Amino acid sequence: MRSTVLKSCLALALGFVLSAGTAELGYAQAAKGPSGLPLPRFVTLKAKRVNLRIGPGTDYAASWMYLKAGLPVEIIQEYDNWRQVRDADGTEGWVNQSLLSGARAAIAAPWMKGKGKSVFVNMRREAQPSATVTAKLEPGVTMTIGECNGDWCFGKTDGAEGWVAQSEIWGAYPGEAFK
Template sequence: MRIAKTLSTIAALALIAPALAALVERKPPYYASITAAKARMRTGPGRVYPASWIYRRAGLPVKVIGSFNEKSGPVWRKIEDPDGTQGWMQSNLISDSRTAMVTGVIAELKDTPRVAGKVQWRAAPGVVGRIGKCRRGWCWFDVHGRAGYVEISHLWGVEASEALE
């Protein structure tokens, strides 16, 4: 009987843990990405404000720099895009999935996180990919299955000193 009660308690906690995690809001600034295939950036935190940009690029990295909760309405995030444009976007259009964009020059995707690593692929400025395993100035960068380590200095969407697993 005691084991069954313990198991049911654990099961209940497992069910509510994701809901509790959703209630804990990350404190800006942090990087995220646009999830929607079409997302409007607005001049203010609400649908009454005009759209200043329409993004048609799911996965585009953005920097969340502020937050606003409408009374009995959606949560809004103030974001900055890779070009430095700032505005407001509804939070359900943004994901915590980490992506980055190649900036500056063509980036080499290498087999190991070192300058002497073998070049596997190259990515032009503007290419967006998922990032992970960032440390000591390198990130694992995956562009639709073509992946390798890229120097963080060639990416927008991750801080130079940031470590990701």
Template sequence: MGRMIKALALALALATGATAQEADVPADDPAGFASAAQAAAVAGVGPVTSLPLPRYVSLKTSEGNARRGPGLTHRIDWVFTRAGMPLRVTAEYEHWRRVEDFEGAGGWVHYSLLSGVRSAMVVAEMADLHEDPASGSTVTVHVQRGVVVRLLSCIRDWCRVSAEGNRGWVIKTALWGVDPAEILE
């Protein structure tokens, strides 16, 4: 089946005037989904939702299959097992979203498994939650690497988060799931 899809993709590329070299279809992406994802990311907006690409979402359920392509017939490459985990959407195709986690692992996930509720993962060895968005403010709690926090708001360098019943401000560089220049109200 994979060879047939690759042959069809090559034939389509050649029919549109591309050379075989220009139609380079990687062996690990025979249907060209990575190329579609790259094109969408360059455009900066999702063709299905018209929302920005890339963008962050969270996993709605405690289990979500990440597939090689957008559809139930594609092989499962990865299983996300943590509800609330932040994911970055990099492409859209019909009811499917190409996502990746903080390590770059991922695949195509059905949109019903994703939520617009924003979360982030602590990527610093230890992150301090402060009373105020300032380095000199009182530290209320320390949060370890790998903890998923809920994003409440973000200003230039800080995000107000909720972590295991505690609320406070954490420096953005300690988190994955929010862009450095992103402001959340």
């Protein structure tokens, strides 16, 4: 019992210390972690079942279990083979790096979930606001994204594909461009 309490306290202290360094960064990718990759950065869950732990190790309790591969998460810190991640709801915890993939995905406007049936994110044929709408995505829909140009991301979901405004997804930083 005492060692469990001690581990929990150490995990909270470690999380606080490590999080303090990323608080100054906001969402700008200005730092590199021990892996040499930028922090923060988006990745996806590789496995169907992923435990989110309260600390960086299997000795720490699981606080949550994700049951969907391909879900985007944001890596905010690294420690050994463990990554502290944040999901679209703001939940944070630790995941072993072997359960993460560099593939990119996004969630359509998760902050609009439950705001009403008339709220949709438009997927368009081209990366411009006047382009033809190819699909209307409900908030919370997950899509794979293959590229972003800083304003728009090209995504695919359930047979639909097209461009979505980067400001209407969670899974790519404002102004971030990649192919």
